[in-house]
């Protein structure tokens with residue numbers, strides 16, 4: 033299948049008087065039609081600069097941008113405008129026009145096109161209904177909540193029938209519940225309009241909710257990339273792990289344990305984290321450990337979530353039995369595609385102290 037957006041070896045360097053900043057460094061990504069592709073990274077990682085390259089709001093210093101098989105480097109004038117119309121964009125601060133009504137905000141991109149007044153009105157009506165805001169059509173932006181403003185911005189972005197929607201931190205100013213409702217809307221648009229979405233965010237939770245693919249950026253580079261399920265079940269990079277940790281309760285659970293009396297002098301081979309994917313969830317493995325090896329596994333904490341419809345489970349358990357029995361039990365778990373990590377609570381405490389010092 034031909035990629036819809038292909039970025040090849042993109043560099044963006046900003047030259048200032050004394051120094052130059054490499055905001056994007058050798059990034060290659062391939063986004064297929066219908067993807068909801070997450071690009072996650074901390075502030076300054078280069079995400080916004082990278083996506084601005086996609087519609088050439090930012091010229092790359094090096095590399096190629098290929099949209100629907102066409103290298104857009106030499107495009108200008110009408111041809112570039114045409115490409116840009118196929119790429120909608122929404123931002124953190126909505127960028128609505130405060131002096132115009134909701135209706136007129138959404139209609140705005142259609143003014144000055146060949147679309148007749150009648151068709152414009154029909155289209156704006158349809159779009160406002162699609163985002164659930166038709167009743168507010170005569171309101172002004174200042175009369176709407178943040179989530180509602182973002183819905184207007186989405187409707188406006190859809191007015192030119194884009195094939196691709198770039199969401200640049202579009203939920204970052206919203207509360208968690210509103211964030212989820214906007215993400216659900218984006219997912220609906222992806223499904224119903226076959227809209228390709230590029231979701232730029234520093235929130236891995238947002239990526240986890242809607243994306244099918246994700247790239248993690250750090251200081252201008254993509255450090256890891258893959259399907260959502262691969263990234264969540266087998267992250268390779270420390271930064272990716274940090275982002276994933278923000279989306280589940282395992283780290284806080286370990287911190288609580290690390291301060292409990294009962295775990296002060298524990299044997300760290302006996303406190304383990306089990307991670308399993310998909311069908312393994314159904315295996316009564318814990319019971320088998322007892323039946324086969326006489327090892328009891330006591331569940332201290334459990335977290336199961338669905339990633340692209342596949343269950344991903346984490347259990348923190350204590351194992352009791354002889355050393356030999358426990359070693360056998362661990363081997364058996366490995367053989368059943370259940371990852372086993374020994375938990376080092378002393379390290380958990382050190383890590384916590386370190387983070388507290390950094391925050392102070």
Ligand SMILES: Nc1ncnc2c1ncn2[C@@H]1O[C@H](COP(=O)(O)OP(=O)(O)OP(=O)(O)O)[C@@H](O)[C@H]1O
Pocket residue numbers: 046053054055073074075076077078079080081082201
């Ligand atoms: N026009 C510019 N001139 C000079 N430096 C820039 C310019 N735009 C961005 N930068 C720098 O490039 C780097 C990447 O910025 P960018 O905004 O792409 O990051 P980001 O991951 O989107 O972060 P944020 O979410 O904070 O915007 C930063 O160091 C930033 O200061």
